Amino acid sequence: MSETDMTDVGVEDTDRNSSEGPLLQADGLKKYFDQSDGMLDRLLGPASKVKAVDGVDFELGRQETVAVVGESGCGKSTLGKTLLNLHDPTGGEVRLGGTEIGGLSDKEMLPYRKEIQMIFQDPLASLNPRQTVGDIIKAPLEVHGIGEDDADRTERVRSLLDRVGLSPDYLERYPHQFSGGQQQRIGIARALALEPRVLIADEPVSALDVSVQAQILNLLSTFQEEFGLSILFITHDLSVVRYIADRVLVMYLGEIVESAPVDELFESPQHPYTQSLLSSVPRIDPEERSDRITLRGVVPSPMDPPSGCRFHTRCPVVIPPEGWSGTKEAFRSAFRFRNQLLSEDIDIENIETHLEARSGRATTEAVAEEVIADTYPGSPEDLPGGKREAIESAATALAKGDDEEAASIVSEAFPSPCERRTPTEHRHASDHAVRCHRLDPSAPGQPRRIGADDD
Amino acid sequence: MTMLQIENLRTEFETPRGTVTAVNGVDLHIDNGEIVGLVGESGSGKSVLAQSVMRLVEDPGEITADELLFKGEPLLEKSEAEMTTIRGNEISMVFQDPMNSLNPTITVGEQIAETVRLHQDIGESISLPAEMKRKIIGASKASESWRRAIEMLESVQIPHPESRATDYPHEFSGGMRQRAMIAIALSCEPDLLIADEPTTALDVTIQAQILEELHSILEVFDTSILLITHDLAVVAETCDRVNVMYAGEMVERATTRELFSNPQHPYTQALLASTPQVETAVEELEPIPGTVPEPIDIPYACHFAPRCPEAKEECFEVDPAFRRVGSEDHEAACIRREPVDGEVIENE
Numbered sequence: 001m002s003e004t005d006m007t008d009v010g011v012e013d014t015d016r017n018s019s020e021g022p023l024l025q026a027d028g029l030k031k032y033f034d035q036s037d038g039m040l041d042r043l044l045g046p047a048s049k050v051k052a053v054d055g056v057d058f059e060l061g062r063q064e065t066v067a068v069v070g071e072s073g074c075g076k077s078t079l080g081k082t083l084l085n086l087h088d089p090t091g092g093e094v095r096l097g098g099t100e101i102g103g104l105s106d107k108e109m110l111p112y113r114k115e116i117q118m119i120f121q122d123p124l125a126s127l128n129p130r131q132t133v134g135d136i137i138k139a140p141l142e143v144h145g146i147g148e149d150d151a152d153r154t155e156r157v158r159s160l161l162d163r164v165g166l167s168p169d170y171l172e173r174y175p176h177q178f179s180g181g182q183q184q185r186i187g188i189a190r191a192l193a194l195e196p197r198v199l200i201a202d203e204p205v206s207a208l209d210v211s212v213q214a215q216i217l218n219l220l221s222t223f224q225e226e227f228g229l230s231i232l233f234i235t236h237d238l239s240v241v242r243y244i245a246d247r248v249l250v251m252y253l254g255e256i257v258e259s260a261p262v263d264e265l266f267e268s269p270q271h272p273y274t275q276s277l278l279s280s281v282p283r284i285d286p287e288e289r290s291d292r293i294t295l296r297g298v299v300p301s302p303m304d305p306p307s308g309c310r311f312h313t314r315c316p317v318v319i320p321p322e323g324w325s326g327t328k329e330a331f332r333s334a335f336r337f338r339n340q341l342l343s344e345d346i347d348i349e350n351i352e353t354h355l356e357a358r359s360g361r362a363t364t365e366a367v368a369e370e371v372i373a374d375t376y377p378g379s380p381e382d383l384p385g386g387k388r389e390a391i392e393s394a395a396t397a398l399a400k401g402d403d404e405e406a407a408s409i410v411s412e413a414f415p416s417p418c419e420r421r422t423p424t425e426h427r428h429a430s431d432h433a434v435r436c437h438r439l440d441p442s443a444p445g446q447p448r449r450i451g452a453d454d455d
Numbered sequence: 456m457t458m459l460q461i462e463n464l465r466t467e468f469e470t471p472r473g474t475v476t477a478v479n480g481v482d483l484h485i486d487n488g489e490i491v492g493l494v495g496e497s498g499s500g501k502s503v504l505a506q507s508v509m510r511l512v513e514d515p516g517e518i519t520a521d522e523l524l525f526k527g528e529p530l531l532e533k534s535e536a537e538m539t540t541i542r543g544n545e546i547s548m549v550f551q552d553p554m555n556s557l558n559p560t561i562t563v564g565e566q567i568a569e570t571v572r573l574h575q576d577i578g579e580s581i582s583l584p585a586e587m588k589r590k591i592i593g594a595s596k597a598s599e600s601w602r603r604a605i606e607m608l609e610s611v612q613i614p615h616p617e618s619r620a621t622d623y624p625h626e627f628s629g630g631m632r633q634r635a636m637i638a639i640a641l642s643c644e645p646d647l648l649i650a651d652e653p654t655t656a657l658d659v660t661i662q663a664q665i666l667e668e669l670h671s672i673l674e675v676f677d678t679s680i681l682l683i684t685h686d687l688a689v690v691a692e693t694c695d696r697v698n699v700m701y702a703g704e705m706v707e708r709a710t711t712r713e714l715f716s717n718p719q720h721p722y723t724q725a726l727l728a729s730t731p732q733v734e735t736a737v738e739e740l741e742p743i744p745g746t747v748p749e750p751i752d753i754p755y756a757c758h759f760a761p762r763c764p765e766a767k768e769e770c771f772e773v774d775p776a777f778r779r780v781g782s783e784d785h786e787a788a789c790i791r792r793e794p795v796d797g798e799v800i801e802n803e
Contacts, residue, residue: 071658209497210685210729211742211743215742238733239732243736243737244731276660277660278733280662282659282666282691283688283733286712289692295660345614347617
């Protein structure tokens with residue numbers, strides 16, 4: 001299909017041929033979901049909000065594939081939908097070819113929909129089971145008034161089917177008559193019917209077998225070259241990312257913590273979260289297995305994300321405060337204890353029941369001792385003088401039921417720049433950005449390069 | 456000792472469109488204290504094979520085998536009552552989606568405690584009124600079964616097991632649910648654990664933890680494991696030996712190290728070539744052309760021949776027998792491979 005085809009419904013503001021600047025761009029993009037259920041909730045205090053996407057900047061260049069990776073719940077799918085304006089952004093801007101499209105109404109958005117299309121993880125769920133494949137692929141052509149008449153549109157559909165590797169004779173079949181891989185091809189044909197410039201692909205191969213997955217990935221690459229398509233590829237599968245992406249964004253709790261060209265990110269990850277994600281991927285070749293960095297704790301709730309660096313509650317390499325006289329390991333153990341205490345993860349009642357069952361009675365001292373024995377990683381003996389006592393008095397306060405006192409003791413004794421200050425973006429290389437205090441020379445504490453030190 | 460010995464197992468379903476042979480003459484054995492992998496894509500018959508071992512194949516499924524021995528006992532000759540005892544007590548299963556296998560209306564602790572009461576003789580009443588009372592009012596925290604439930608949660612690394620035991624499944628994260636499922640499966644101290652895609656729905660970080668868990672199960676509970684998955688890397692990291700299945704047949708088997716360093720069957724090779732890997736930037740993946748054959752329409756001779764890059768006329772005519780293709784027990788069912796000892800193994 002030719003260049004004239006593409007511009008027959010022209011969108012004046014977005015000049016297809018302009019090659020300056022990124023094609024799709026987000027600036028401080030935010031999407032919060034309101035969790036309050038009704039009027040009563042709203043009247044009673046501040047609304048709780050899930051901060052699914054919280055200040056994301058990114059650029060998608062022409063004919064570039066950018067992958068967004070992260071664990072489930074990190075906000076990567078919400079990011080995709082917000083870029084497409086399927087969710088109204090709470091804040092920030094989305095620009096397509098320089099034109100602001102964030103928050104446009106459905107009607108205003110219509111001309112731009114042609115430019116950004118999406119494919120989904122579950123192809124069958126995204127195809128109308130009561131429409132034939134021909135009607136499904138033809139629908140976007142009709143909505144956007146492409147093609148001279150119905151016969152012309154049918155011809156276009158036939159040629160699209162052929163291009164995604166399906167027989168044009170399948171026109172009259174229904175989605176359930178196809179295998180998963182074929183259904184995804186239909187989804188791709190529909191998305192590409194309008195010859196969009198941007199394709200947002202949300203886990204498009206996660207439900208497919210590897211042999212079929214490879215077919216779909218190669219198909220996407222082919223289209224990218226032919227149409228000059230830009231792809232935002234959302235996935236949790238890092239092996240797929242390595243294969244398909246040019247650049248990678250790593251998301252954690254609604255924020256991008258690291259972004260770099262694909263080889264750079266895989267060979268020299270800088271953020272501790274990226275490092276642990278990569279180390280968790282199983283490898284076929286035993287030679288390539290490295291020591292696994294196991295993350296402790298669970299992903300915190302996006303309703304109330306941790307202060308400072310959001311990763312600090314799980315980070316294996318948090319920075320001790322200035323003037324810390326003990327070892328880093330000792331600080332990190334104390335910091336973990338602190339976080340468990342602050343997240344109300346220590347169950348005093350249980351410890352009491354336990355002790356009573358074992359020895360008949362649970363004195364405050366015994367409970368405090370048990371709290372430390374049960375929760376403290378390693379031994380508080382490794383801590384420098386003064387700090388040991390802080391652990392003990394926090395445990396005693398906890399045993400007495402004074403949670404607030406306990407929380408303030410540990411917060412004061414074991415502060416870290418990681419929980420006090422929000423990390424700013426640090427350029428590790430010109431196109432490699434990391435948000436981690438350890439890489440920021442201007443950050444307080446003891447910033448050092450990761451990988452080269454004692455961790 | 457051999458934990459599980461399967462020879463020439465067939466599972467067939469009579470359908471209006473004809474007979475579907477989901478498992479077509481498969482051999483598999485698992486030794487004591489081994490983790491054995493069963494790899495295949497969807498439609499390969501790997502889950503039906505597992506269900507056949509448990510004799511849980513749904514009507515109209517028919518299982519036949521030359522041998523289906525569990526600890527030397529023929530499973531196909533057991534009565535349904537005997538099988539019920541074996542399931543859970545001696546063979547347990549863990550599935551891909553823990554949310555579908557847990558009861559959403561009963562606390563996690565009570566679900567484990569119930570399994571303990573049903574499968575271990577600990578002298579607690581399992582009469583209907585007693586069970587109903589536990590479900591409605593809640594189980595006694597002082598009972599032996601509850602105590603064991605907490606022990607089990609602790610052994611699968613659930614933090615604060617005492618308070619977590621009173622949670623309902625929806626209050627658990629995905630990884631914790633899968634741990635709870637493993638706890639239920641292990642609460643009867645089975646000799647064999649069949650794990651069917653146990654980590655497929657989980658994030659890599661959680662997957663890594665669950666796979667480690669499987670290893671410690673082996674050590675702590677002395678349980679043999681059959682790990683069924685489509686993920687080659689998961690098998691490579693976890694299993695002692697690997698069996699590769701395609702369209703109802705076993706096509707290759709070897710020790711894990713041997714299989715991945717020296718894959719011989721064209722299907723195994725093609726599968727590896729189509730798998731993206733995290734450590735190496737490949738220019739192009741090689742997909743396997745075509746699709747898995749319809750179960751109703753399986754090719755006559757070699758099932759992989761229509762998609763095989765090396766297929767010759769003979770491949771469509773002769774049923775491929777297993778032959779030794781590498782060190783030790785490395786065998787592949789492909790007539791295009793010269794047997795290293797000149798012998799072709801019968802009984803396929």
